[in-house]
Amino acid sequence: MHTASTAFLEALTTAGVSYLFANFGSDHPAMLEALAAAAATNRAAPALITCPHEMVALSAAHGFAQATGRAQAVLVHVECGTQSLAGAIHNAARGRVPVLIFAGAAPFTQDGELAGSRNEFIHWYQDVFDQRGIVRGYVKYENEIRTGRNIGQIVHRALQIAHSDPRGPVYLVGPREVMEEAVPPVAIEPAAFRPVAPPALPPDEVRAVAEALAAARRPLVVTSYLGRNPDAPDALVRLCRRLGIGVLESVPGHVNFPADDPLYQGNQWNEQRQNPVLEAADVLLVIDSDIPWIPLVNRPRPDAVIYHIDVDPLKQQMTLWHIPARQTFRADAATALRQLTDALATASIDGAAVAERTAHYAALHEQRRSALLARERPDGDVITPEYLTACVRRHVDADTIVLNEGISSYQTISNHLGLTRPGSLLTSGGSSLGWHGGAAIGVKLARPDRTVIALTGDGSYLFSMPSVVHWMARRYQTPFLQIIYDNGGWKSPKLSALALHPTGHASRASDLGVGFAPAPDHAGIAAAAGGAFARVVTQAGELEDALVAALDAVRRERRCAVLDVKLPPV
Ligand SMILES: Cc1ncc(C[n+]2csc(CCOP(=O)(O)OP(=O)(O)O)c2C)c(N)n1
């Protein structure tokens, strides 16, 4: 029988969706029937990935989309499963990651008026007023499938919206009766649903921006996520080299600029102090950044000229946002950067000024580099986050993708990995913890040829649902290395409290409620759930051997490895 559910799967397939990350319930009889029918009759359908928790399902789709740019489908159970998406929907929304989420909905008939009518007690419990309202604040589009007859069109439209910048999650619900409906097949031309083409700078404004940068004494680019497009960093390198522009990353979620380039001026996160490079800048190009600086403690000087180019310049999903820009543009970063560089081809550029700026930034870069190197020595036997990251760096090759959910070690990881290849670094793009586990599965499914290394805080490891993650990783053969920056609890909330109450009761409390003693056997959870290689590392001298053995398990034995690395406790 060709039902709405068959048509739904067909639409996903024509749209190029490879995977269905699914957690089933009583709302999905038609979907299970359609999937089984496709398998039995050799019809194409997205590959089914059974996900024992919805947050992991969405995080896996998130990772897949980050690695490929392509939305996958996540299928969840009515409003309960929607709630269990938990913070993963925040991460997908904030990270501007395309994904299509489909949830069933309670049947709306109870006397057998239609196929799919209520026949289980939960159908009354799961009847809620506004299921779509659960995620409304986090999705770009949400809709209810009201008939199977145009379900294909709705799916393609939803995916077009998800894939158009600024990208993001979309959510569809379909009640049981609608998903059971027998419908005629409808042919859909996917090319008619292409994402909106990338916007460019208005041609008559390009020159003014390029000339302001060329005439500046200390021009500076601030960026966070232009590297989500792997072509954009190269476009940034060309512009910056041409003019001698420094690059400062703020809360970087990608490799936006090679960390070894002399123009690279480091990255900033939560440091409660003024960044001198930012303060010295007279012309700034803020490009693709949600938090270019934290103005309370760190900002450009008042007379600095700021140009702002962003795929999402108004941050309409944030209630409070402003930077004092002379002009703001909605444009695709790579396109805009190429326009700026092209405009310089015919401009007269002061070569001596470019050389001076380049030398200035190169000297600062070198100072920063030696300061970082000095911090990489272990403190006796004690493993510091800096030492750990430096050891990991030696194992990061050209085929490695690193996931950073290091929390209080975010910046240490950015600094001491010093990655240079576009696409080799990912973060959740948001702030709801636990993304990295599911994301590692998604990245590995998308890029089976790559080594995937997930770096996580111990708290974030527990948030990631390691039992679910490691069961899935073995079941679907997605081996990755997970390294726990284990400081025995939640360091960040403690740092936040001390920043506001440096001498209060919290500063003297023996137990703030942020520690995990007695320590869980983190790595053992992964071994039990998915047969992962598991090792606890407590001494600096043991680290290298552990990394070699763990990577061997991942690459040769094709199983996950978890290193629980003990750092100085919270
Ligand atoms: C889902 C979720 N719950 C709670 C928080 C608040 N939070 C922010 S950082 C943090 C601690 C994380 O611990 P860990 O991963 O070990 O990192 P550490 O701060 O120790 O480096 C918590 C609980 C959050 N961001 N997301």
Ligand SMILES: [Mg+2]
């Ligand atoms: Mg911790």
